[in-house]
Amino acid sequence: MGVVTRKKLLSIIALGAMVVALLLPIVMALPSPATGEEVPVAEGAQKEGEKVEKARDVYYKTEGIVVGAPAPKTTDGPADYPRYNFESRVLLWFANQQHLYYGSFVLAVPIFCMIIEFMGVVTKDKALAKRYDQLAYDFIKISLTAYSLTAILGGILIFTFLTLYPTFFSYLSSIFRPVMHIYALMFVAESGTLYIYYYGWDKMKEGFLKWIHLSMSVILNVIGTLLMFLANSWIGFMMSPAGVDEQGRYLGNIWHVIHTALWNPLNLHRILGNMAFGGGVVAAYAAYKFLAAKTDEERAHYDWMGYIAMALGVAFLIPLPFAGYWLMREVYAYRQQMGITLMGGLLAWLFIIQATMIGILFLSTNYYLWQAMGRMRGAEKYQRYIKYLVFLLACGFMVFITPHTMVMTPAELKAMGGQQHPVLGNYGVMSAKNGGINVIITTTVLSFVWYMRGNKVSTVSWARFGNIFMGVFFACAYINIIFLAIYGYYIPANVRVGLSVPQVATTLSCLFFMFTLNSMMMKGAKQMGPIEWGKISARSQYALIMLATAFTWMMGLMGYIRSSVRLFWHVNEIMRDNSPWAYTHTVGFAANVISANVLFFWISILFVFWLGSLTAKKAPVESKVGVPGAIPQPAGSH
Amino acid sequence: MKALMSLGALVGIVGLLLLAGMIFDIIPSNTIRLVEGYMPMQMLFEVGCYVLGFTGLSYMLNAMGMGIPRFWQGIGFWIFFLLYIKYRVYPPIPFSVRAMYGTVGLVAVLMWVSANEEDWKKFKQPILNVLDAQTGFNKVLRYVYLIALPILTWGFSYNVMMPKSEEPIELRTVHPAPPASTKVHGKTYVLQTSLNPYRVNPEGKYDQEYSNSLIVEQGMGRLMKPNANPWDEKAEGYLKYVREGGEIFFQNCHFCHGDNLNGRGLHAFAFNPIPANFTDPGTIAQLQETFIFWRVAKGGMGLPNEGFPWASVMPPWEQHLTVDEMWKVILFEYWHTGYYPRTWD
Numbered sequence: 001m002g003v004v005t006r007k008k009l010l011s012i013i014a015l016g017a018m019v020v021a022l023l024l025p026i027v028m029a030l031p032s033p034a035t036g037e038e039v040p041v042a043e044g045a046q047k048e049g050e051k052v053e054k055a056r057d058v059y060y061k062t063e064g065i066v067v068g069a070p071a072p073k074t075t076d077g078p079a080d081y082p083r084y085n086f087e088s089r090v091l092l093w094f095a096n097q098q099h100l101y102y103g104s105f106v107l108a109v110p111i112f113c114m115i116i117e118f119m120g121v122v123t124k125d126k127a128l129a130k131r132y133d134q135l136a137y138d139f140i141k142i143s144l145t146a147y148s149l150t151a152i153l154g155g156i157l158i159f160t161f162l163t164l165y166p167t168f169f170s171y172l173s174s175i176f177r178p179v180m181h182i183y184a185l186m187f188v189a190e191s192g193t194l195y196i197y198y199y200g201w202d203k204m205k206e207g208f209l210k211w212i213h214l215s216m217s218v219i220l221n222v223i224g225t226l227l228m229f230l231a232n233s234w235i236g237f238m239m240s241p242a243g244v245d246e247q248g249r250y251l252g253n254i255w256h257v258i259h260t261a262l263w264n265p266l267n268l269h270r271i272l273g274n275m276a277f278g279g280g281v282v283a284a285y286a287a288y289k290f291l292a293a294k295t296d297e298e299r300a301h302y303d304w305m306g307y308i309a310m311a312l313g314v315a316f317l318i319p320l321p322f323a324g325y326w327l328m329r330e331v332y333a334y335r336q337q338m339g340i341t342l343m344g345g346l347l348a349w350l351f352i353i354q355a356t357m358i359g360i361l362f363l364s365t366n367y368y369l370w371q372a373m374g375r376m377r378g379a380e381k382y383q384r385y386i387k388y389l390v391f392l393l394a395c396g397f398m399v400f401i402t403p404h405t406m407v408m409t410p411a412e413l414k415a416m417g418g419q420q421h422p423v424l425g426n427y428g429v430m431s432a433k434n435g436g437i438n439v440i441i442t443t444t445v446l447s448f449v450w451y452m453r454g455n456k457v458s459t460v461s462w463a464r465f466g467n468i469f470m471g472v473f474f475a476c477a478y479i480n481i482i483f484l485a486i487y488g489y490y491i492p493a494n495v496r497v498g499l500s501v502p503q504v505a506t507t508l509s510c511l512f513f514m515f516t517l518n519s520m521m522m523k524g525a526k527q528m529g530p531i532e533w534g535k536i537s538a539r540s541q542y543a544l545i546m547l548a549t550a551f552t553w554m555m556g557l558m559g560y561i562r563s564s565v566r567l568f569w570h571v572n573e574i575m576r577d578n579s580p581w582a583y584t585h586t587v588g589f590a591a592n593v594i595s596a597n598v599l600f601f602w603i604s605i606l607f608v609f610w611l612g613s614l615t616a617k618k619a620p621v622e623s624k625v626g627v628p629g630a631i632p633q634p635a636g637s638h
Numbered sequence: 639m640k641a642l643m644s645l646g647a648l649v650g651i652v653g654l655l656l657l658a659g660m661i662f663d664i665i666p667s668n669t670i671r672l673v674e675g676y677m678p679m680q681m682l683f684e685v686g687c688y689v690l691g692f693t694g695l696s697y698m699l700n701a702m703g704m705g706i707p708r709f710w711q712g713i714g715f716w717i718f719f720l721l722y723i724k725y726r727v728y729p730p731i732p733f734s735v736r737a738m739y740g741t742v743g744l745v746a747v748l749m750w751v752s753a754n755e756e757d758w759k760k761f762k763q764p765i766l767n768v769l770d771a772q773t774g775f776n777k778v779l780r781y782v783y784l785i786a787l788p789i790l791t792w793g794f795s796y797n798v799m800m801p802k803s804e805e806p807i808e809l810r811t812v813h814p815a816p817p818a819s820t821k822v823h824g825k826t827y828v829l830q831t832s833l834n835p836y837r838v839n840p841e842g843k844y845d846q847e848y849s850n851s852l853i854v855e856q857g858m859g860r861l862m863k864p865n866a867n868p869w870d871e872k873a874e875g876y877l878k879y880v881r882e883g884g885e886i887f888f889q890n891c892h893f894c895h896g897d898n899l900n901g902r903g904l905h906a907f908a909f910n911p912i913p914a915n916f917t918d919p920g921t922i923a924q925l926q927e928t929f930i931f932w933r934v935a936k937g938g939m940g941l942p943n944e945g946f947p948w949a950s951v952m953p954p955w956e957q958h959l960t961v962d963e964m965w966k967v968i969l970f971e972y973w974h975t976g977y978y979p980r981t982w983d
Contacts, residue, residue: 336830336926337815344813344924346944356738363745370753386753391689394746395682398739404920405812408732410805410910416729418901419812419911420918423727424735426678428920486679489919492850492978539752587809 011204011212014196019219057251058574059242059261064251068174071248071575072167080167081579088164089581090593093563095157097556097597098604101277102150103231104270104555105605107224108278109143110194112136112312114217121210133205135305138612139282140198145608147194151187165579168570175243175250175257176234183230186223193220228274229267236263239566240334241574248574261334265327272320273558277551279313284548285609287541290534299534306544307372313547314365318444318511321358321437322504329497331565335572342565343430344404349587350561352403355433357554359397362440364547366393369447371540378528379454392443392478399436404428426489434500435485438507442477445510449518456525466521470514477506552601556594564590640701646694653688657718660725667728681727688718708760712751719743734807810911813925814944822935822956822964829928834965834979836879837927846981849876849969854976868973876969883970886963890955899974909951916975923977930968930979934959 053066074080081088113136120132161169173180197216204213236258241248243256250257286306293299332339343351370386373379402424413419426432449470458466484503488496566572568582576582585593659665672680692715699705706714720740723731731739751761771777819828839845852866867873868881887895894913896903901915916922922930932940938950955964972979 335818337818339815340813341815341944345811345815348811349809359742363749367749367753370749374755380754383754383757387689387693387750390746390750390753391686393749394742395685398742399682401738401742402735405810406732407734407807407809409807412730412732413911414907416732417912418915418918419810420901420915420920421729421731421735422674422918423672423677423681424731425918425920429924431919432678482679489923492846492981537755537758539758 008208008212011200011209014200015212015215015219017192055245055247055249055251057242057253057256058244058246059240060256062253062256064243064245064253064256066245066249067252068244068248068250069171071171071244071571073576074167074578076578076580081165083164087581088579092157092160092164093560093593094597094600095153095160097559098601099150099153099157100559101552101555101597101601102146102153103228104274104277105281106143106147106150107228108274109139109146109282110197110217110220110224111275112278112282112309113140113143114214114221115312116308117214117217121214131304135308137201138305140201142282142285142608142612144194144198145611146605147191149604149608151191165570168575168577171248171575172234172238172571175237178254179230179233179258183227186227186230190220190223190227193223225271228270229263230258232266232270233258233260233263235562236260236266238569238571239338239562241571244574246574248571262327262330265323265330269320269323269327272316272323273555275316276313276320277555279309279311279316280544280548280551281605282309283313283544285309287544287548288609290541291538296534301533303375303534303536306541310365310368310544310547313551314444317361317365318441319508321441325434325500325504338565338572341567342561346567346584347561347564348405349403350557350564350590352401353587353591354554354557354561355401357550357557358437359400359440360550361547361554362444363393363397364543364550366444366447368540368543368547369451371537371543373451373454374537374540375532375535376455376529377532378456379450382450382454389443389447393440396436396439396443399427399432400440402427402432431488431496431499432485434488434503435481438481438485438503439478441507442474442481442510445507445514446474449514452515452518453522453525455528455531456522457528458521458525460521460523463521466517470517473514474510477510480506549598549602552598553594556597557590560590560594643694643697643701646690646692647698648691648694649687650691650693650695653684653691654718657721657726661721667726672728684726685719685722688722692718707764708751708757709762709764712747712761716740716743716747810947810949811944812914812920813929814942816929816932817942820932820935822931823961825961827928827931829926829932832928832931834927834931834969836876836883836962836965836969838875838879840874842875845876849973850978852876853973853978879966880970880973883966883968884974886959886967887970890958891967899971911949913952916971916977919977922971922975922979925980927965927968927972927979930971931964934964934968 054063055066056063072080084091116132116136116139120129120136123129123132193216197213197220200213200216204210237243237260240261242260243253243258244250283306286302286309290299290302290306293302328339328343331342341347366389370383370389373382404425405419405428406421406424408416427436460466481503484499488499491499564584566577567584568577569575570577656665656670660667660669696706696711720736720743723736723739750757752758767773768776768779768783771780816829818830819826821827833844835844837844837846837849839848852863854863855861866877868877868884870877873881888897892903893905894903894909895901895916896906896913899916900918901913903913906912914921933952935954935956937952937954938948939954941948941950959967
């Protein structure tokens with residue numbers, strides 16, 4: 001009893017320490033360094049009888065006291081742009097991208113751990129709870145090695161900035177000095193929390209202590225998310241600066257510098273993107289282990305792990321296009337030129353590639369779900385309808401990837417009679433594309449619903465009515481989405497932009513209402529047979545690997561697009577890039593660098609997985625094995 | 639069910655015959671017209687009908703004991719789709735887009751034939767039969783592939799590597815990002831916030847909704863709204879300026895941009911690329927009026943770096959027209975095409 005109490009006490013102290021660690025940087029930031037600096041400067045100036053210089057914020061249009069130096073006007077030379085005999089921008093690109101990949105992974109995986117650990121805690125089935133707990137532990141184990149790599153890559157990134165872009169980095173750090181220190185402190189808090197969370201797993205595995213442990217994961221994720229928000233403020237500032245005047249002089253309000261026009265949309269988009277990416281990587285890990293498995297038991301475990309990771313990833317993938325839409329809308333609202341450069345001008349072709357990748361993600365997900373139906377008896381009844389889902393997905397996909405500016409030879413241009421094709425030109429604009437992606441997402445939801453009821457027959461008295469209602473609901477959803485996509489051509493642009501709201505609402509209604517209704521219908525349903533974990537085609541696992549690769553490639557692509565849209569500015573309209581590399585790369589070159597980044601990431605993450613497997617070999621056998629005969633039922637699906 | 643499938647089969651057969659007629663030039667592609675204003679949906683609808691038709695056809699053939707193997711169903715549908723986008727849709731679709739659609743079609747077919755284990759086995763069987771070569775025919779076929787595949791690969795590589803005398807493909811940016819502001823006749827216009835001064839109601843006040851309600855209807859015919867005739871002598875405000883813009887358009891612009899504003903004027907085909915088609919939803923319908931104002935004023939010569947390869951012979955109209963005339967002509971273009979200029983509120 002005494003031991004348990006001591007354990008409890010220690011756990012509570014550890015939890016309290018984490019909360020303090022979390023709050024410490026915030027508390028330190030309370031007497032704002034901005035204010036702290038503002039006052040001495042003003043007082044100092046008054047003392048010397050000098051006039052306090054005021055200037056107008058470029059974004060907020062408020063007046064503030066100038067406390068910073070103007071943005072440096074760089075020149076191409078060793079002082080501002082020291083270099084190796086290689087393009088510095090590509091080196092920085094590589095360092096940045098790798099750090100981002102690992103950063104995203106280590107931010108996403110603890111969130112998964114938190115969800116899965118919570119599922120384990122609340123699940124009544126003890127065997128299943130144990131498996132969930134083991135799964136969460138497996139996840140965090142992988143994340144731990146990746147965490148060290150993230151820190152190393154962060155160091156490499158800073159050194160690359162300091163050595164290749166010293167003037168720019170010096171300006172950025174002069175603006176973000178307090179934020180950077182808070183960031184560093186939070187990183188310390190994150191590390192401490194993560195290590196206690198990981199190493200305390202076994203000691204806090206039951207009862208009250210387990211809840212303390214779970215609370216630690218919440219704190220861990222809050223810290224991680226705040227870290228990301230702070231890092232986002234730097235890129236937000238580079239794209240849409242605020243808190244400085246036209247010369248780039250800091251005006252003393254740190255919140256304005258952080259809270260730029262694009263900060264919030266970037267935060268949301270990155271959270272969702274990281275989660276989807278993390279899910280994809282873990283699913284690919286499970287797929288690899290499944291394909292390499294030698295026993296049925298291993299296959300069953302990794303099949304289940306892949307499914308859970310995929311389901312979590314896709315849960316965040318579904319709202320991702322909408323978050324992206326919001327981000328683009330804010331970009332247009334901030335600077336029309338930026339929006340047009342992105343979606344209609346110089347970078348438009350990269351957006352077509354992005355659309356293709358998004359399509360691949362959804363197609364892979366659907367394909368995996370259809371394959372997964374193969375491990376359930378009773379799901380055969382849906383197989384014959386899959387071709388119609390393929391048709392809907394393919395039509396949505398084709399509309400979604402149709403380019404606005406088509407690549408063609410002069411002969412084709414003449415044969416077509418102009419730059420715009422009368423049929424396909426309509427697919428090349430936003431109204432049609434919104435329709436296309438919503439059809440794809442709704443179809444994905446439909447596939448999920450079929451999967452969830454694959455081996456079940458509803459026994460509720462209103463089952464027939466429920467089925468008809470669901471069918472009609474989906475049919476109406478498709479009709480509404482397509483109707484709005486067509487109607488968009490006949491109304492003013494500002495109203496058309498607003499049409500995306502009912503389209504998204506329709507898709508999300510399908511998601512929430514149909515999932516809820518389906519769950520109600522399937523409560524106490526008659527099982528046609530168990531889910532035979534591990535009895536799934538190898539193709540499904542390749543689909544998971546495809547999903548993860550597409551995520552990785554798309555992240556690289558979108559990062560490049562977001563960064564390139566600044567064109568020849570380090571900080572948009574404030575600090576010009578005068579290096580020899582202030583031009584936009586060709587699509588082909590960019591694609592090659594992105595591919596190289598993806599390849600490097602996957603090779604290095606394989607190393608991380610291998611390291612993880614070394615520890616796994618030492619793990620006690622009992623923790624790896626589920627209760628014989630007990631078939632786990634993934635939460636959220638059955 | 640059987641009657642429904644028979645109907646589907648009939649649709650499938652008629653559709654295939656029509657497509658075959660178009661491929662062999664017996665029936666012109668526009669025999670079944672792609673109706674202006676509805677063409678994109680018509681294309682998707684037609685492909686949907688074909689899918690249902692083929693389902694019916696497959697059902698009927700199975701019922702008659704003449705079912706087509708899954709392998710040939712998959713290959714056949716993909717070939718059908720490639721032929722459809724090449725021969726049915728007019729004007730011809732550029733190869734790059736057909737390649738994209740063809741790839742999506744192939745992926746879709748593969749997803750369909752491998753969606754479940756049974757279908758996938760059926761699909762793979764003919765390939766495995768050739769590889770195993772248990773019969774004489776398959777043995778011959780395997781040798782044919784052994785010889786033909788390297789030759790095909792060689793031919794493809796040769797074709798790709800061989801220098802060609804065609805003009806190179808250019809990724810032209812049709813709508814480069816505009817500058818934040820532009821100076822015309824000594825006055826600076828901020829593109830994000832400037833407004834067309836002639837988009838006014840009869841009382842002379844700026845009124846976007848009023849002008850939007852008076853533009854012609856889109857789609858077939860482009861009919862004028864009742865009591866909204868700019869050529870009515872009593873027309874005031876917006877409609878009066880549309881008329882004046884129309885006069886300027888027909889004095890200066892229609893030679894290239896055409897009477898119907900569809901980029902097919904008298905001189906259009908002397909240029910490469912031909913002038914912009916304002917009736918297409920991808921041109922002025924996507925842009926702010928100030929964007930058009932900037933392009934009209936500065937012309938092809940004023941295109942920014944992003945507008946590479948600056949393939950535009952549009953004159954800088956600020957050298958020939960007043961600011962008022964340019965705003966009026968823009969007003970007319972939107973009115974005539976039935977599009978609303980993009981706004982950001």
